[in-house]
Amino acid sequence: MKKVKATFIISGVVLIILGFFLFNIQKTRERVVDQRSRSTILAKNKPITQKVGAFLWLYAYPKGSSQNREYIKSQIDLAKKTNLNYVVLPVVFKSDYLNNGKFNYSEFDYAIKDAEKDRLKPIVVFSSDNPNDEKNYNSNANKTLNKYRKLIKATIIRYHNRHVIWQMWNEPNGLFWFNQSQDGNDPRLVKRWTSLGSTMFRWVRKYDPKSVFLGGALAGNYSDAHIAIKLALKNGLYKDSDAIANHPYLSKSLPDNGAPENLFNVNSRKLLTSLSDNSNVKKKLMKIPLVTTEFGYSLQQTHSGIWSEGDQANYIARSVFILDMMHQPIISLYSLVDEGNGDGQWGLYRGTSPHYIAKQSGQLLTQLLSNLNGYRFNKRITEKSNRDFVLEYVKKGQKDRFVCWTMDSNHSLQIADQNVMVSQTPQIVYFH
Incomplete structure (x- = not known):
């Protein structure tokens, strides 16, 4: 009888420990999911x-x-x-x-x-x-x-x-x-x-x-x-x-x-x-x-x-x-x-x-x-003037696109193998 009682107590303790262990695993998984969600919202790229x-x-x-x-x-x-x-x-x-x-x-x-x-x-x-x-x-x-x-x-x-x-x-x-x-x-x-x-x-x-x-x-x-x-x-x-x-x-x-x-x-x-x-x-x-x-x-x-x-x-x-x-x-x-x-x-x-x-x-x-x-910013293309902006945008499986403008008066820039007239209004340049 004492052996049965001892076995019952030990089994109960094991179940409690196991339950506590599984509970912690579940909570850890939830925290990981929550953190992943927050990181996705605030992803800079x-x-x-x-x-x-x-x-x-x-x-x-x-x-x-x-x-x-x-x-x-x-x-x-x-x-x-x-x-x-x-x-x-x-x-x-x-x-x-x-x-x-x-x-x-x-x-x-x-x-x-x-x-x-x-x-x-x-x-x-x-x-x-x-x-x-x-x-x-x-x-x-x-x-x-x-x-x-x-x-x-x-x-x-x-x-x-x-x-x-x-x-x-x-x-x-x-x-x-x-x-x-x-x-x-x-x-x-x-x-x-x-x-x-x-x-x-x-x-x-x-x-x-x-x-x-x-x-x-x-x-x-x-x-x-x-x-x-x-x-x-x-x-x-x-x-x-x-x-x-x-x-x-x-x-x-x-x-x-x-x-x-x-x-x-x-x-x-x-x-x-x-x-x-x-x-x-x-x-x-x-x-x-x-x-x-x-x-x-x-x-x-x-x-x-x-x-x-x-x-x-x-x-x-x-x-x-x-x-x-x-x-x-x-x-x-x-x-x-x-x-x-x-x-x-x-x-x-x-x-x-x-x-x-x-x-x-x-x-x-x-x-x-x-x-x-679906396009994300990749890098700014270096130009002679820092008042000219050419930004490369990329998307998996698609050709890159370039957003460009100038802070100065209209003039021509070489972008994606094309002569492009840039102005103070942003425009998108596509690869042919």
């Missing part, structure tokens, strides 16, 4: 057509109205037509969408479902639009932040496993942080929003581990936002992010009319790395993916300047290729349409839904992306 997106506003008309639903659907259809891969969808905690501490997700549910149908990948960014926020934040910042922490967490849980990419609160170093900008340079403010970012990162890991969290969502290029970025890095921005996102808008006062080639100087990884004195932080900044979730040029006067429709088209197209050269895995423009997005006329399309009309920028980007489907 993926095809350019898997990198590009645009911002879509969802709140132009009354909540739940047929007009607002048409507005949302028209934009999503247009994003697909433009050959985009990503759509930035803002969760804006507007006062008329909140009831007893809960957010009305009706419009957002509609947008997510429609994006899924068109195989577009949503990038979700958060902000609020409540006239009482500034007063409440000033009187009790923690209470205000706790309110929005609960709402953000609920949103992440609601849309987990829906191929959503999660982004930090929109431009926390600007007025979107409860109208508390102070140029984004107050150490107390920076500590609060980096703390929120760390919390969001943990929630994404816990509830949606196959997805990624884009930290920062910073207003401005690295040069313009350098003080806030220095403070954020000291508070661990680089640790609690899968990638660092920013909105590197350029001023017309920069060289060459604010052309996107300025990004090489004011938004380089080298510049970002220089904003920390810590050698370990510098090492991490050399590896962490960098992404752009807003960028554009306006046809109407803004704080950045005003550009012609032709310049807008050329600069937006060139910015996509430049950011691709800089190995950014996500390149999202602001905005897809003018309608509902203020007076800046940043959009690729004008008019009202569903009858949008492509500007030159919308036409050019659509044409370029459609002819580079």
Whole structure:
């Protein structure tokens, strides 16, 4: 009897150990799958057509109205037509969408479902639009932040496993942080929003581990936002992010009319790395993916300047290729349409839904992306002038294609054994 009992106990212990061992194997496999998914999203060498997106506003008309639903659907259809891969969808905690501490997700549910149908990948960014926020934040910042922490967490849980990419609160170093900008340079403010970012990162890991969290969502290029970025890095921005996102808008006062080639100087990884004195932080900044979730040029006067429709088209197209050269895995423009997005006329399309009309920028980007489907950036071909750009794009089983333009006046270059007249408008050259 004692032998039977001993055998039973030993068998039980063996089963427990075996079960624990198998459980660990399963968890390890899940972690590997999750990590592989995150790496795929942030792969720097993926095809350019898997990198590009645009911002879509969802709140132009009354909540739940047929007009607002048409507005949302028209934009999503247009994003697909433009050959985009990503759509930035803002969760804006507007006062008329909140009831007893809960957010009305009706419009957002509609947008997510429609994006899924068109195989577009949503990038979700958060902000609020409540006239009482500034007063409440000033009187009790923690209470205000706790309110929005609960709402953000609920949103992440609601849309987990829906191929959503999660982004930090929109431009926390600007007025979107409860109208508390102070140029984004107050150490107390920076500590609060980096703390929120760390919390969001943990929630994404816990509830949606196959997805990624884009930290920062910073207003401005690295040069313009350098003080806030220095403070954020000291508070661990680089640790609690899968990638660092920013909105590197350029001023017309920069060289060459604010052309996107300025990004090489004011938004380089080298510049970002220089904003920390810590050698370990510098090492991490050399590896962490960098992404752009807003960028554009306006046809109407803004704080950045005003550009012609032709310049807008050329600069937006060139910015996509430049950011691709800089190995950014996500390149999202602001905005897809003018309608509902203020007076800046940043959009690729004008008019009202569903009858949008492509500007030159919308036409050019659509044409370029459609002819580079599945192609990835390989290298820049050296030319006599560093103001001439010839980029080699490759695709397995296909002949290479070359994207070219110049920052100067029109002139001829030898590309793919052809004499090609290059201009400030990017074009694609094919091997015969």
